[in-house]
Amino acid sequence: MMRIGLLGCGNIGHIIAQHGGDFTITAVYDLVFERAQEIAGISGAHPFGDFESFIAADIDIVVEAASVSAVKNYAVRVLSHNKDLVIMSVGALSDIVFKDEIRELALRSGRKIHIPSGAIFGLDNLKIGRISKITRLLLRTTKSPASLGIIADTKRLIFSGKANECIKAFPKNVNVSVAMSLAAGHDTNVELWVDPSVDRNVHELFIEGSFGETYIRVTNIPSPGNSATSYLAALSILSLLNNLNEPIIVGT
Numbered sequence: 523m524m525r526i527g528l529l530g531c532g533n534i535g536h537i538i539a540q541h542g543g544d545f546t547i548t549a550v551y552d553l554v555f556e557r558a559q560e561i562a563g564i565s566g567a568h569p570f571g572d573f574e575s576f577i578a579a580d581i582d583i584v585v586e587a588a589s590v591s592a593v594k595n596y597a598v599r600v601l602s603h604n605k606d607l608v609i610m611s612v613g614a615l616s617d618i619v620f621k622d623e624i625r626e627l628a629l630r631s632g633r634k635i636h637i638p639s640g641a642i643f644g645l646d647n648l649k650i651g652r653i654s655k656i657t658r659l660l661l662r663t664t665k666s667p668a669s670l671g672i673i674a675d676t677k678r679l680i681f682s683g684k685a686n687e688c689i690k691a692f693p694k695n696v697n698v699s700v701a702m703s704l705a706a707g708h709d710t711n712v713e714l715w716v717d718p719s720v721d722r723n724v725h726e727l728f729i730e731g732s733f734g735e736t737y738i739r740v741t742n743i744p745s746p747g748n749s750a751t752s753y754l755a756a757l758s759i760l761s762l763l764n765n766l767n768e769p770i771i772v773g774t
Contacts, residue, residue, distance in 0.1 A: 524767060525549075527581035527605070528567070529596060530588025531557035533748035534610060537756040538585065539565040543764040551576035552588075577603045583636075583766075585759065590614040590693065601627045601635075608636045610759060613696040615704060616689045638762045641752035642698050642725050644738045646773040651706030651731070658730035659706055661685075661699045664715040665723050674716045681714040688712045697755075698725055723752060 524545040528535050531552035539547060539561050547565040551573060552558040558569035570576035577584070577599060583606040586593055593614035600607045601624060615621040615637075628635050639645045651659070667674040670692070681691055685699035686709060702710040727738040742752040765771070 524763070525580060525582045526763065527551070527576060527579060527584045528561060528565075529576075529584050529586045529600075530592060530610075531561040532587065533745050533751050534587040534756045534759065535561050536564070536747065537745065537753075538587065538759060538763075539567075541760050543760055544767065545763050549576055549579035549581050573599070577605065581605060583608060585763070586610055587759070594620060597624050597635075598627060601631055601633050604631060604633065606634045606636065608638065608759065608762065610638060610640070610755070611697065612637050612640070612701050612704070613689055613693065616686050616696060616700045618686075636762055636766075637701060637704065638755070638758040640697055640701055640758055641723065641742050641755040642701070642727060642738070642740050644727055644729075644736070645701060645705045647736075648702060648705035648729065649707075650733060651708065654732050656706055656708070656729060656731035658711075658728055658735075659702065659708070660711045660713065660728040661702055662713040662715065662726040662728070663698065663723065664717050664720055664726075666720050667716050667718055669723070670716055672716060674718055677715060677717040677719070679713060680716050681712065683712060685710040685712050688714065702727070 525548045526545050527549040528547055529551055531550055547567040550558045550561045550567045551570045555571035562569035584600045585608040587610050590611045590613045593611050685703050689696040699710045699712045723742045725740045729736050742754055745751040745753045745756050
């Protein structure tokens with residue numbers, strides 16, 4: 523059974539620990555040691571309060587469920603210790619220099635970096651953009667004013683541009699667009715709307731190309747215990763982990 527090291531013990535860490543699957547969580551780490559202890563109590567893992575002890579533990583793969591800054595702080599060290607890595611906070615990879623650095627390190631060390639599908643569907647098929655032309659790649663995201671920390675009385679567009687520009691203005695709202703860009707092999711156009719009438723995040727994907735065209739609309743239910751996190755995003759990590767050792771692979 524695959525041995526998981528959990529980096530970050532917040533809401534998503536709890537969901538992973540509570541659901542379990544075809545893996546065992548053997549080590550957990552969080553800057554707030556009490557959080558690591560809480561997850562350890564659920565999963566039976568060993569809690570760690572310092573990273574070096576955590577990364578030296580008996581684990582096969584590290585699952586990052588913390589933040590963009592955690593990815594930047596720890597990804598190189600994870601790969602350098604010959605561990606595979608799952609990155610939830612994929613917004614970190616909007617930094618092209620950093621993305622190229624960890625990609626090259628993974629190639630040299632023979633490790634894998636896995637990115638879950640997160641809060642949307644359809645990432646697998648977006649990979650056709652690497653071999654066939656995509657003429658339109660747009661993510662339209664609609665959120666409540668409260669989720670963005672702003673005041674708005676009517677629905678309005680607050681950002682329109684490329685994914686790698688969106689992170690500068692809205693650093694906590696780019697994971698989906700960055701994942702789309704990585705899958706397709708080129709930058710995603712982003713529209714970020716605020717709408718006081720919605721209480722859930724809505725992601726609309728518009729893709730056109732030589733294959734035809736498609737439209738995907740996803741309305742995310744918040745995770746239990748944390749309205750800022752998509753439950754689908756948390757479940758996508760569980761799906762990824764449960765399929766890493768599967769002999770029959772569905773999708774690309």
